[in-house]
Amino acid sequence: MRALWSHLSAISNCKLSPRLSAPNSTSHRPIISTDQDPELRDFVGFLESLKNYEKSGLPKGAGTDSRQGFDLARMKRLMLRLNTPHLNYKVVHVAGTKGKGSTCTFLSNILRAAGYSVGSYSSPHILSIKERISCNGVPVSASTLNDLFYSIKPILDQSIQEENGSLSHFEILTGIAFSLFSKENVDIAVIEAGLGGARDATNVIESSNLAASVITTIGEEHLAALGGSLESIAEAKSGIIKHSRPVVLGGSFLPHIEGILRSKAASLSSSVILASNIGSNSSIKGIINKNGIGLCQSCDIVIRNERDDKPIVELGDVNLRMLGHHQLQNAVTATCVSLCLRDQGWGRVTNEAMQIGLENTRLLGRSQFLTPNEADTLQLPGATVLLDGAHTKESARALKDMIKKDFAEKRLVFVVAMASDKDHVSFAKEILSGLKPEAVVLTETDIGGGKVRSTECSVLKESWIKAADELGLGFMEASENKNVFGSFKLAYKILNDDSGMVIVTGSLHFVSSVLASLQH
Structure with missing residues (x-):
């Protein structure tokens, strides 16, 4: 062999x-490296002076809700020094092993199609660090990022000193993203968790401004950092569920893993929407080559009421630009989150906005x-x-x-x-x-x-x-x-x-x- x-x-x-x-x-x-924007030299240099776990790898247990886990308290102190910008708008918080980025982008585009001002925070980036922070589908410009960076740099320097240099690349960037969304006065921000959920830097969001939590999938990635088992990974990611706020589960999940997520939701009086169940009638009809766009998969997306199995949403001939059943499931999950928001009063999230947003989604x-x-x-x-x-x-x-x-x-x-x-x-x-x-x-x-x-x-x-x-x-x-x-x-x-x-x-x-x- x-x-x-x-x-x-x-x-x-x-x-x-x-x-x-x-x-x-x-x-x-x-191959040429990314982040070669000369305008951001000082900003990127500042970040690169901090601990970057994407480069070095994650410590054992870093994402668990334990003594080994990242210290979320220092992130909360940073947000206090920045005057709690993350509390000035509604947030959808998304965690999961796979599908986070696609689900976030589908949802952001749906909300934009509905006419809302939307901030998005994701990782990693593909070509430039600017991609991680976007407003209304456009990555933050170098000038906007620099203006914000220089205006809050004294606070960042003070925070790093007071935390004995322990604040990381990701924590500082997360604080900058939250600050930018506040400055831009967004209606809602779609925030992708970096690692796990419970001890992730993004998990400073509070129930008062959380519109919904989303957990896309649970799989065996970052095992050592998240406790060593599928069960410990589910526990870590369930940490983004907040009291009395709905949680949308993508799926599908192993029964006992779904049980862990539902148990956490029940303990916090949070309602659960299982997208892989109520969206199970959604299907891929075929691949088409659409002029000016390229290959798309033509799909029907059907969301049914869990109680009586009647259709709530039926979107026909949705041309998704990202192929595969997993991308259909991500689109179904984003559609379920959209319905959850519509039930909370986000009335402009119409079926038409959903279809437009889904069809306009593409991720490098x-x-x-x-x-x-x-x-x-x-x-x-x-x-x-x-x-x-x-x-x-x-x-x-x-x-x-x-x-x-x-x-x-x-x-x-x-x-x-x-x-x-x-x-x-x-x-x-x-x-x-x-x-x-x-x-x-x-x-x-x-x-x-x-x-x-x-x-x-x-x-x-x-x-x-x-x-x-x-x-x-x-x-x-x-x-x-x-x-x-x-x-x-x-x-x-x-x-x-x-x-x-x-x-x-x-x-x-x-x-x-x-x-x-x-x-x-």
Whole structure:
């Protein structure tokens, strides 16, 4: 088996045809890093002087509601010094293992389509840190961010000093986001939790201004930081549920995990809406190629009353620009949150606003197909190129299911780079359990702007070998190439024509570096 997997090692040293060779300025340089906005040099430098767990990795137990967990009290003290800006508008707080970013974006776009002023806070970013903080669908400008930063910098400096330097990159950025939304006088902010929920920096939101909590999914990611089990992860994420405020659960969940979430809600007198139940009649009708937009999946979204099973909302022929059943479920979850808000008096959230918002949602690096020109830039002329930041067992399964359903006839080559703290073998097993790629090319990328959490491609290759052996596969090929552009050339050579599909996956950080290279 190992001999079959190493078969391509010779190919990586082959001389490529002239049409595949990149200019010297490209072929020997690394993928371009993000955040190269010169106007933000001081701001980014300030943040980079703080502890950044995206770069260094998370401490054990950091997200648990225990003595090991992050100290939420210091975040509360920071917000007090900033004059509690997070209490000046309503908030939808979103946690979950997978689907947070997509659900937040679907919901933000629905609220914008309804005519509300909407702030959005998410992580990580793809091309620029400005993407993490947006107002009305537009990332904050460098000038606006600088103006706010310089105006509150004395408070930030004082806070860092009084907290003995313990405030992190994420905590300070979260405080800045909350301050910006207050300054911009938004009607509502959609806030994505960073890690877990209970001890996350975003969890300073109070029941008085919380419109709804949302928990999209529960899966085995950041296990060590969140207590070591699926149950402890559910406990951590349930920490965003607040007294007497509704919680929307995406799902589906294992029965005992759903029980943990419902028990926490019951203890706080919070009503529960299970989106995967009341939206179970929603369906994907097919894939269409819509002029000016590209590939979409045509869906019917049906939300039924839990008590009498009568339809509350029926949206027909919704053309979602992000593909896969998991994206339909994220859209259903966002629709359920919208209904929850409508019941609270947000009357402009009409069915029409829901459909417009859902159809206008697209996220970089999630089920993203490159244009022909972009594929050419990556030395993949004519190939279908899919970028997807899947990096867990659950997201690998969603990616696999989407490819099986919509691209079953395509010849496939995967190009994969991953962070060191992910479950590489489980990820590979999910992909290989339902797909038969021509090959997998393993490469390397910076994670969080540094190499501390990067995984060597040789280590990834061993993981894919192990996954294939455990699945009893009779034939599989893998190769490694530390240079990202080199890995793309190798993938194209393996396909040997322009009718195949190259899937770039394993990390949002990897996908972001590829998109950054296209921008330059």
